[in-house]
Amino acid sequence: MTAALAQDLAAAPYTVEGLEEAWGRTAADALGRDDPEPALAELARRAPSAAGVLGRLLVLGDPVDGSAAAAALPRLGLDGAEALGLLRVEDGRAIPLVDVRPYALADESGVASWWIVSDQGEVALGGELPEEHVLGAGAASSTLAQVLVPTGDGVVLDLGTGSGVQALMAARTAGRVVATDVSARALRFAALNAELNGVHLDLREGSLYEPVAGERFDRIVTNPPFVITPRGADGVPAYTYRDGGFAGDGLVEAVVRGARDHLTDGGIAQLLGNWEVTGDQVAARDRVLGWADGLDVWVVQRDLLDPAQYAETWVRDGGAQPGTRRFRALVRAWLDDFAARGVTAVGAGYVTLRRPSGAPTLRRFEHLESPVGSGVGAAIAAGLAAHDRLAALDDARLAGQVLAVAPDVTEHRHYWPGDADPTVLELRQGTGFARTRRVDTVTAAVVGACDGELPVGRLVAAVAELLDADPGTTTAAVLPVVRELLVEGFLTFR
């Protein structure tokens, strides 16, 4: 039956492009904002197509005429669709029961597309989600997918697989993928998605690392249920998809702390997370880094929300509408919970952990809110490699290295009107983290001279001479910046 469904979806064609053709770009954009009306309006105006009928049923959650659904699923048929739990037929109408979406991705491992079957979202349900809701491929799934260092052909663990999105992605190159979830319902979706997309997954039920006790992985990938949720407050829903049942950010701490015992030497774990800020920023930073005891750790904090912003975001995510009494009661429960622990802000971002063969050498926490470019995963992999190389180089040996400016880097100069010299010099990256870094004249000149020909120490000395500066002092000031520029990817080793 699943094979027949795959054939029908392929024939439709039920792809990102096929759906966009069925209802147009504007409607696709509106759907991205959870507004289905433009898509429904377009479908009513246009000649019916298989992709349009399936999209109406399985994305918009709108019942369709049974004969139209049967025509769009000629191999599976309505009986097969009912048996798979996709829909039920009532009074000649096909009533959707799940969400099925095409999901496409292009990264270092190539271009791929899948169909993801999951529970229906708010748009289809027209109200709040049930607590056992199983997510499809959402914005957070894509964020994690974009920051993953290339998976390689080792053994991968997808912890909290949900409908299996990360596991399907990992399976493109991995030798074996183990995917776990505490929710049996989620694992049923993951099994269906694996079969539908012709992928083998080793699916296991259980909490956190329980299902993989004693096992190690080359990669751990997890978009865990990191949403901080008030415990014991009346009426606060405990959504399995986003709430691990811990107080505060305990779930994220448990995932980070547990990684060390489940990674091979050199193995990498990557996760999305939220963490509470109770003291100053330095204390908050040290607290998160401290969870990664015995591991190399690199935290990229992408956002810092105050308690009210955080509460509103997650109360709205569950489907409660701003302005209602329920919305206000839930926000209050979150605020009281944060106040009880003295939480003044919540950080959100991604964490990369690596099990070193010796003592850990990397402890990096950065706040980076600006939009990132393509290839963040590759930038993290390159940053780790640069860090390792630098760890073995003292300043004298670094000075002997030949470096080059990365091809996506541009220099930007800002002048006060009428001034001959720039007041601000910036280096900007076009890809990866797309960082902008302010540099001084000496560093800009050294970076500009890094053309893969001469050792960087000679370039620093030449720039110092040109600017009438002391070569020793200049070298001592510039080399630490050069180290940072190498980890950040502005400069590369030759």
Ligand SMILES: C[S@@+](CC[C@H](N)C(=O)[O-])C[C@H]1O[C@@H](n2cnc3c(N)ncnc32)[C@H](O)[C@@H]1O
């Ligand atoms: C945010 S969803 C991630 C789904 C999917 N991996 C993705 O990236 O879109 C989190 C998943 O973790 C699961 N989960 C919740 N508590 C868990 C626990 N204690 N141990 C393992 N998985 C858990 C939920 O059922 C849910 O499927």
